Structures are given as C-alpha cells and as structure tokens.
Amino acid sequence: MNETLIEKLQNLPPLPGIYQFIDKKGKIIYIGKAKNLKNRVKSYFHGKTDSPKTTALVKKVTDFELIITDTEMEALVLESNLIKQHKPRYNINLKDDKSFPYIRITNEPYPQVFPTRDVIQDGSKYFGPYTEVKSMKASLRMINKTFKIRSCKYFIDEEVIGKKKIKLCLDYHINKCDGPCEGLVSVHDYGEMVDEVIKVLKGKTDDLIAELERKMEVEAAEFNFEKAAELRDKIAQLQVYSAKQKVVSTDFGERDVIGIAAEGKDVAATILNIRGGKLVGKKNLTLTSHGSDEHAEIYSALLRFYYGELVEIPKEIVLEMEPNDAETILAWLSVKRGKKIKFVIPKRAGEMKSLLKMNKQNAILRLKEIQLQRMKREGNVPFVLSALKRDLRLKNIPKKIECFDISHIQGSDTVASLVVFVNGKPKKSLYRKFIIRTVEGVDDFASMEEVIERRYSKLKEKNEPLPDLIMVDGGKGQLSSAVSILRKLEFKDFEIIGLAKRLEEVFLPGISDAQNIPKTSSSLKLLQYLRDEAHRFAITFHRQRRSKRTFTSELLEIKGIGPKIAQKLLTEFKSLNEIKKADKEALAKVIGKTKAELVFNFFRNALQAKE
Numbered sequence: 001m002n003e004t005l006i007e008k009l010q011n012l013p014p015l016p017g018i019y020q021f022i023d024k025k026g027k028i029i030y031i032g033k034a035k036n037l038k039n040r041v042k043s044y045f046h047g048k049t050d051s052p053k054t055t056a057l058v059k060k061v062t063d064f065e066l067i068i069t070d071t072e073m074e075a076l077v078l079e080s081n082l083i084k085q086h087k088p089r090y091n092i093n094l095k096d097d098k099s100f101p102y103i104r105i106t107n108e109p110y111p112q113v114f115p116t117r118d119v120i121q122d123g124s125k126y127f128g129p130y131t132e133v134k135s136m137k138a139s140l141r142m143i144n145k146t147f148k149i150r151s152c153k154y155f156i157d158e159e160v161i162g163k164k165k166i167k168l169c170l171d172y173h174i175n176k177c178d179g180p181c182e183g184l185v186s187v188h189d190y191g192e193m194v195d196e197v198i199k200v201l202k203g204k205t206d207d208l209i210a211e212l213e214r215k216m217e218v219e220a221a222e223f224n225f226e227k228a229a230e231l232r233d234k235i236a237q238l239q240v241y242s243a244k245q246k247v248v249s250t251d252f253g254e255r256d257v258i259g260i261a262a263e264g265k266d267v268a269a270t271i272l273n274i275r276g277g278k279l280v281g282k283k284n285l286t287l288t289s290h291g292s293d294e295h296a297e298i299y300s301a302l303l304r305f306y307y308g309e310l311v312e313i314p315k316e317i318v319l320e321m322e323p324n325d326a327e328t329i330l331a332w333l334s335v336k337r338g339k340k341i342k343f344v345i346p347k348r349a350g351e352m353k354s355l356l357k358m359n360k361q362n363a364i365l366r367l368k369e370i371q372l373q374r375m376k377r378e379g380n381v382p383f384v385l386s387a388l389k390r391d392l393r394l395k396n397i398p399k400k401i402e403c404f405d406i407s408h409i410q411g412s413d414t415v416a417s418l419v420v421f422v423n424g425k426p427k428k429s430l431y432r433k434f435i436i437r438t439v440e441g442v443d444d445f446a447s448m449e450e451v452i453e454r455r456y457s458k459l460k461e462k463n464e465p466l467p468d469l470i471m472v473d474g475g476k477g478q479l480s481s482a483v484s485i486l487r488k489l490e491f492k493d494f495e496i497i498g499l500a501k502r503l504e505e506v507f508l509p510g511i512s513d514a515q516n517i518p519k520t521s522s523s524l525k526l527l528q529y530l531r532d533e534a535h536r537f538a539i540t541f542h543r544q545r546r547s548k549r550t551f552t553s554e555l556l557e558i559k560g561i562g563p564k565i566a567q568k569l570l571t572e573f574k575s576l577n578e579i580k581k582a583d584k585e586a587l588a589k590v591i592g593k594t595k596a597e598l599v600f601n602f603f604r605n606a607l608q609a610k611e
Contacts (some may be wrong), residue, residue: 004063009045012038017068018079021061021090030057030090031082033075033325037066052516053290057090073332076325080304092267092301095286100129101136102310103201109187110156110180111194113149115140119310126310127201131283139201146237147197148178156180202312203275205242209235242278253277255316255344257352259359260298261367263522264387265289268366269302270359275314284366299323303333313337318344318352320360382424388469388523392508392515394495398469399423402455403530404482405473406436406447407538414439416451417538420467421530433541445481448472452485466494473531475500476507483509499531555579558602565591569599579603 017037021030034040044058069075087093104116107123115136119126130136143149150156154166161183168184171177178185199208216231257272265288273281285306289298300323307313313333322345323329334340346352371383385397392398401421408414420430434454439446452472459466470486472478479498486494498507504524505514517524555566555576572590573579579587580603587596 002062005045005061008064009042012041013066013068014038015068016070016072016075017066018075018082020065020067020082020086021057021088022063022065023060024062028086028088029060030088031079031086033072033079035072035075037068041066053090072328073335076304076328076332077308080308083301084305084308090290092287092289092298094305095266095288100131100309101133102126102128102130103136103140105194105198108155108157110150110190112153113140113143113194113197125198127198127312129283129309129311131285135281142237142241143197143200144176146200146234146241147193148176149193149197150177150180152181154181158183200238200241203273203278203280205238205280206276206278209238209242212238253316254314255318256314257318257355257359258299258302259320259356259361259363260295260302261360261363262289262295262298263367263371263383264390264518266367266370267298267302268363268370269306270362270366271306272355272359272362273312273314274355282362286366286370296321296324300325300329303329307333307336313341315339316342316344318346318356320356321345384424384522384526387521388526391517391521391523392469392495392497392506394469396468396495398467398495400467401469401471401530402467403471403473403534404448404451404455405531405534405538406444406451406478407535407542408436408442408447409542413542414447415538415542416447417534417541418451418455419530419534419537421526424526426533431537433537444474445477448474448478448481449485452482453489456486456489456491460489460491466491468495470494470496471527471530472496472498473501473534474498475505476512479507479509497527499527501531504528555599558598560598561595565595 014036015038016033016035018031018033019037019041020028021032023029032040041064044054044061067078069078083091083093101115101117102119103126104112104114105125105127106112107125116126128136130139144151151171152166152169154160156166160166161181166181168179168182169177172179172184178190180190196208196212199205212231212235216228216235219225219228219231253274254276255274257274258269260267260269262268267287267289269285269287271283271285272279273283283306285302287298287302287305299319299321303317303323313336317333322343326343330341330343344352346356385399388394389397399422403419403421405417406414407417414436416434416436418432418434420427422430432455434451436447436450438450456466470482472482475498479496482496482498486496496509499505500507500514504519506517506524506527507514517527555561555569556563568590569579569587570576573582579599582600584593584596584600587599590596591599
C-alpha cells in the first residue's frame with residue numbers, strides 16, 4: 001500500500017456513507033456502501049478473504065474517496081445512483097446502455113398517454129419500465145382501443161378552451177375522442193377515464209371490470225341506455241384483455257417473482273409482475289458481474305437497479321434467497337411504497353415455489369439467448385470455450401483440448417488414455433491408448449512423464465502444433481511432471497492445467513494455489529466432462545488388458561498351448577467363457593484338431609472335477 005492509502009485508512013470515520021475505490025489511472029473501479037465506513041473499508045485491507053474478486057480488486061486500489069450520509073438507507077440510494085453513473089468494473093451493472101421506455105400519463109387537466117424514455121419530474125405518472133417494446137406497444141394499443149384518450153400533443157386547460165385555439169380533429173368524428181379541446185368533456189369525467197387507464201396499467205383490470213359493471217347497472221336502471229351500452233362495450237374489451245392474462249396464483253396476491261441465472265460475467269434476470277393472481281407483466285434484465293459474485297450479491301444489486309426506477313412496488317417480492325443488505329433494502333422499498341413490504345423465500349413445495357421454479361427456467365432460457373448472441377459475435381465459438389479462456393486466463397480460445405489420465409491397480413497393468421475435445425465436444429476418432437512400458441509399480445508422476453513424452457515427441461517429429469490446451473488428471477505433482485517433459489522437448493509456448501479430483505481444484509504451472517473457478521461455471525463443467533471421459537477411457541482399457549492377461553494365463557496352464565495359440569483363441573472367441581463352451585469342431589477350425597483336443601479335454605475335465 002502507498003503512503004496516501006495508509007494515512008487515509010488511519011483516519012476513517014465510523015459513520016454511514018459510500019466509498020469509491022480508485023486505481024492508478026484515477027478511475028473508479030468499485031463503489032460500495034457501509035453502515036460504518038471505518039470498519040467496512042479497513043476490512044478490505046486488513047482482513048483475509050476467500051473471494052478472488054475482492055483479492056483482485058484490492059491489488060488495483062491506489063486511493064479511495066468517501067461520501068458521508070446521515071443514514072445507511074441514504075447511502076444505499078447514493079450508491080445505486082453512482083454505480084449507474086460510473087459503471088465501475090468490479091460492481092454488478094445493468095448491461096443495457098439505453099434507457100427502457102415507460103408509458104407516461106402527463107400532469108395536466110386533460111392528461112396525455114404516450115411512450116417515453118425521458119423521465120421528467122413534473123408530477124407525471126410513469127408505468128414500466130418495459131424491457132420489451134413489443135409489450136409496451138400492445139398495452140398502448142389496448143388503451144387507445146378501449147378508452148377515449150386524446151392523441152393531440154397540445155396543453156389543454158380552461159384558457160385554451162375559452163379562446164378556442166384548437167379545433168376538433170378526426171378522432172372526435174370517429175368516436176375515439178370526446179373533444180376536450182372544445183370543452184365537450186369535463187375535467188372530472190376525463191380524469192375518471194384516466195383513473196381507469198391507471199388501474200389497467202397497474203394490473204387491476206378485474207377490479208375495474210367489476211366497478212364498470214356496477215356503473216352499467218346504475219345507468220340501465222336510470223334508463224341511460226346509450227351510456228350503459230358504452231360501458232358494456234368497454235367491459236367486453238377489458239374482459240378480452242383480462243382473459244389473455246395467465247392466472248398464476250389462487251390467492252389474488254400482489255407480488256413480483258424474481259428469478260436469476262448467472263454464467264461467468266453474464267446475468268439474466270426475469271421479473272414476473274403478478275397482480276390479482278394474474279400475470280400482468282414480464283420483464284427481462286441483463287446484468288454484468290465480475291464472474292465470482294454470489295447470488296445474494298446479484299439479487300441485492302438487481303433489486304436496487306430495478307426498484308430504483310419509477311416502478312410500482314408490490315406487497316411481496318419472491319426470491320430464491322435473501323439478498324445482501326436485506327434489512328436496509330426492505331426499509332428503503334417500504335419507504336418508497338409508503339407501506340411495509342416483505343421478501344418471500346419459499347422453502348416448501350407449493351404455489352410460490354412452483355412460480356419461482358418456472359421463472360428460474362425463464363431466466364435460464366434468457367441466459368442461453370445471451371450466450372447465443374455472444375457466440376455469433378465471436379464467430380460461432382461455443383460460449384463454454386470463451387468462459388474457459390476467461391476463467392483460465394488463456395491467450396487463445398481452446399478449440400482443441402487434449403486430456404490425459406493414468407489407470408492401474410496397485411501398479412499392475414498400468415495404462416494411460418488420451419481424449420481429445422474439438423470445439424467443446426469429444427472427437428473419438430482422435431482418442432489414443434497407451435501401455436506404460438518404462439514404469440514399474442505405483443508411480444503416477446513417472447507414468448505421466450512417459451505418456452506426455454511419447455505423445456508430444458511424435459508431434460514434434462511430424463512438425464504438428466500442440467493443442468490449444470493440455471490437461472492432466474491430477475494435482476500439482478502430475479502437472480509438474482508434464483511441464484518438465486514439455487520443456488525437455490523444448491516446447492516454449494504451451495497452455496497446460498491439472499484438475500485434482502478431491503475438491504475439483506484447477507492448478508496452473510508456477511502457481512502453488514488452486515484457481516478458484518465458480519462451481520456453477522460452464523467452463524468447470526467442461527473440464528469435469530473431459531476428466532471423466534479420460535478416466536472412463538483409461539479404466540475401460542485397463543480392464544481389457546487385465547482380463548486378457550487373466551484369460552491368457554489360464555490357457556497357458558494347458559500343456560501344449562503357448563502364447564500364440566492362446567492369443568488366437570482369444571481373438572476368435574473374444575472371451576474365456578466362449579472358449580469353454582466351444583465344441584471340438586469350432587476349436588479345430590482355429591487351432592487344428594490336435595490342439596483343439598487338448599483345450600477341449602482340459603476344460604471338460606475341469607468341469608467334471610467341479611461336479
């Protein structure tokens with residue numbers, strides 16, 4: 001640490017606020033909040049952490065700045081705003097650069113209803129944000145079809161109406177507007193219609209239908225049949241709209257269900273808006289993380305990003321787990337809503353658990369779409385290979401990977417396998433088997449040295465390139481053995497790793513500590529698949545070798561039968577059991593009548609002795 005950093009750490013205040021970590025270029029690389037800045041900031045530099053993200057972050061910090069706030073809740077809001085503004089590298093950020101659109105209801109006597117990306121703090125009401133423009137346009141079409149909202153852009157009040165500066169347009173003549181520009185509808189009646197639009201946008205369509213049905217009955221009872229018919233038509237259109245909304249809850253609750261799926265630096269979040277037991281909206285958000293962020297941290301960032309906008313906050317928010325800073329976020333959301341809210345984390349099987357599971361699948365599907373888009377951008381390279389390049393800090397995409405495994409039983413019949421993956425998939429025509437020749441007894445390191453030397457000395461002779469990545473099944477010992485041989489063969493530029501079985505630890509040459517790859521990462525799953533395939537191939541070969549040796553030794557017990565005859569029999573009949581069941585004629589076709597007699601009599605006598 002530099003002197004400036006040490007001095008600042010000694011003068012930290014024990015107050016709430018936010019801290020901004022700065023690198024040597026003067027760039028903000030992380031923004032965080034704290035209830036106690038002194039304790040929180042010091043913990044980064046004086047405490048031990050298992051998080052690779054925090055370790056990497058602290059190494060880059062050369063300075064920091066503080067902003068003191070009155071409360072932790074104020075710090076939470078300020079932190080969210082600053083993260084959106086600066087988009088620091090080590091924070092979780094919203095990936096979408098453009099702002100999402102809203103439906104705006106203006107603050108004027110005769111409000112307009114239209115889409116916008118600009119939020120103006122003038123008392124207007126905003127609904128959204130809509131992450132899918134198609135969904136927003138469908139809502140606007142339904143509103144314009146059902147309600148007589150004016151489409152003109154003028155500001156209309158009593159003064160404008162009195163001077164009659166604006167004339168009736170086509171919308172009035174085709175019964176799509178009641179003519180507020182000439183005062184043909186009162187501010188009160190128009191306002192009531194706007195309130196109905198708000199109920200629809202809030203997902204309270206069924207409540208509105210019930211209210212309109214009561215009004216229709218009143219109008220009919222008073223013989224206002226024209227007004228009653230108008231209400232009837234509006235109800236019919238709203239019923240069609242309501243019928244399209246999927247019923248997902250039987251308790252008619254008001255809640256948002258949030259599911260997330262993370263893969264490396266990509267995070268997909270799907271938010272289901274449920275009102276009155278019906279699914280009234282679905283929003284997809286894409287975030288970028290550092291790749292090692294826990295789900296609780298991702299949830300915390302997501303809640304602040306999403307509900308920090310002009311979003312209706314429901315009574316309940318259903319999550320997979322409690323987010324970081326849950327208490328502070330709950331208090332902040334409750335203040336924003338004006339009523340207490342709660343987080344629901346379903347533990348038992350039931351309606352909420354099923355909804356969360358369904359939404360998790362939506363998030364996973366969205367994540368796959370993001371990965372597919374990445375593949376197209378990167379030249380159709382499978383995402384898992386990009387993830388592997390990132391997690392192992394490789395120079396190139398590992399399109400060709402070769403993996404080795406050693407198999408034996410207490411040092412006998414030692415063999416090795418080589419499996420090859422091309423573009424993330426096994427290429428079985430390139431698999432190879434090796435019988436270890438120079439090693440006696442149990443010595444996996446020496447066995448690995450032999451097979452690596454045999455494989456890559458041949459490549460060198462043929463002047464063929466090394467694979468993009470070499471992998472050995474084992475820890476630091478096997479890895480060191482392989483590296484020493486590659487250097488002995490004078491290979492200078494190669495990528496190699498070891499994967500230890502016990503804790504799925506990945507080792508790199510020259511680094512004593514295992515690399516921490518997230519357990520959920522697809523790159524680790526690919527490495528495990530490679531290792532398991534090499535292990536399967538090696539064990540299969542080892543069993544074949546051991547079986548052949550066992551069968552051959554039993555045949556050699558027969559007087560007059562040597563290794564060549566035994567090998568002929570095994571090649572033809574495949575197993576010792578089939579040889580025992582064969583008659584003299586079948587045996588004679590392979591080894592002649594005399595030898596067939598010896599083999600047949602030997603096994604017949606052995607069978608009679610057992611009986």
